[in-house]
Amino acid sequence: MKLVVDLDKCYKSGECYYNHPELFSMGEDGFPQVRVEALNDAELRRHADEAIEVCPAAAIRLD
Numbered sequence: 001m002k003l004v005v006d007l008d009k010c011y012k013s014g015e016c017y018y019n020h021p022e023l024f025s026m027g028e029d030g031f032p033q034v035r036v037e038a039l040n041d042a043e044l045r046r047h048a049d050e051a052i053e054v055c056p057a058a059a060i061r062l063d
């Protein structure tokens with residue numbers, strides 16, 4: 001499982017990197033960058049599910 005941010009949908013609201021800095025960081029352009037390669041850890045997976053649920057643009061998904 002891999003976290004993916006659709007930058008065409010994202011409007012830089014920041015919830016993902018403010019609430020889950022273990023998963024995302026803010027890039028210089030204000031868009032989020034995914035910090036983890038694979039979600040093998042159950043706790044990280046739970047955080048990822050939360051981030052997906054909270055994103056106002058529905059821009060985050062798991063592939």
Ligand code: SF4
Pocket residue numbers: 005009010011012013014015016017031032054055056057058059060
């Ligand atoms: S929460 Fe969604 S809209 Fe906001 S910065 Fe993250 S990916 Fe973009």
